[in-house]
Amino acid sequence: MTKKPVRRVLPEESLLPQTRRLLRRFGLQARKGLGQHFLIDEEVLKRIVASAELSAGDVVLEIGPGLGMLTGELASKARRVVAIELDNKLAAVLKKMLASFNNVAIVNADILDLDPAQLIPKQTGYKVVANLPYYIASAVLRHFLEASLKPKTMVVMVQKEVAEAIAAKPGRMSLLSVSVQFYGQPEIVDYVPAHCFYPPPEVDSAVLRIDLYPRPAVAVADEKGFFELVRAGFTASRKQIGNSLAQGLDMPKTEVLSLLAKANIISQRRAETLNLEEWGVLWRVFKAGK
Numbered sequence: 001m002t003k004k005p006v007r008r009v010l011p012e013e014s015l016l017p018q019t020r021r022l023l024r025r026f027g028l029q030a031r032k033g034l035g036q037h038f039l040i041d042e043e044v045l046k047r048i049v050a051s052a053e054l055s056a057g058d059v060v061l062e063i064g065p066g067l068g069m070l071t072g073e074l075a076s077k078a079r080r081v082v083a084i085e086l087d088n089k090l091a092a093v094l095k096k097m098l099a100s101f102n103n104v105a106i107v108n109a110d111i112l113d114l115d116p117a118q119l120i121p122k123q124t125g126y127k128v129v130a131n132l133p134y135y136i137a138s139a140v141l142r143h144f145l146e147a148s149l150k151p152k153t154m155v156v157m158v159q160k161e162v163a164e165a166i167a168a169k170p171g172r173m174s175l176l177s178v179s180v181q182f183y184g185q186p187e188i189v190d191y192v193p194a195h196c197f198y199p200p201p202e203v204d205s206a207v208l209r210i211d212l213y214p215r216p217a218v219a220v221a222d223e224k225g226f227f228e229l230v231r232a233g234f235t236a237s238r239k240q241i242g243n244s245l246a247q248g249l250d251m252p253k254t255e256v257l258s259l260l261a262k263a264n265i266i267s268q269r270r271a272e273t274l275n276l277e278e279w280g281v282l283w284r285v286f287k288a289g290k
Helices: 016-025 042-052 069-075 088-097 134-145 160-166 175-181 223-233 241-249 253-262 276-289
Strands: 059-063 080-085 104-108 127-131 153-159 184-192 205-212
Touching: 042 069, 042 127, 042 153, 042 184, 042 205, 059 069, 069 080, 069 127, 080 088, 088 104, 134 153, 134 160, 134 175, 153 160, 153 184, 160 175, 160 184, 160 205, 175 184, 175 223, 175 276, 223 241, 223 276, 241 253, 253 276
Parallel strands: 059 080, 059 127, 080 104, 127 153
Antiparallel strands: 153 205, 184 205
8 A cells, every 4th residue: 555645844945045046156046937936845756766666787867956955966876867958058057067077968858848768778678767857847757658768757846736647546547557557566655845946836736656567567559559549548537437428539429428338337427437347348348339
């Protein structure tokens, strides 16, 4: 059973003075447009690193390293760290600040424009660790989950509500939770209050760990078709699955009801109550019925 995370209180001594000093030194400021909020709680940093369970042979991709506080911690544990920073000025600063680490590479780019296989040697497993900007979190997760070279583990800081949606159980499932749990097992490691960041965001965050499966949880030959079905099922929030699928797939309701019956799924149920196995059965029935 997953241990229920406990909300933490920021310790008296934090990274806040150091963060402010570095920003002044290099003439930087948090860019709201890039969703920059610098983590200033050393205990949270340690919790993130511990959650990644790094060994001396691990390769880590860090997304959005910011001022490099987490990067240094990762570099002290892993064989190699590749840090991807979109902000040109921050990337230049990081190269100076982390110059003493011979196992750190700073890449100034948008991670969504990069194939992980370009960054990681072939046949090399890797882990992703990131304090993700809220506005890009879902896209980054999808980018790695659908990559040809997937990570073994992801430990990411995301908005609290997003983490809870991803880790949801049947009854509270969503397109997002199905999309992530199809590829791996999510677990909320810790909740992080807004005051643990500088500047503080308007919402709380959570540290989420996703352990990817060797193969998807549902055996489907056509992942695109599978997710088209799932997306259709969530077309109309809180509607019965029969109505949602008929609307989302533009199919006659009588045909949808017949296929649901073949899958042993009651048409009055809602999409959020279905588990992954049921989505798999439903997809196979719909595919056979086309």
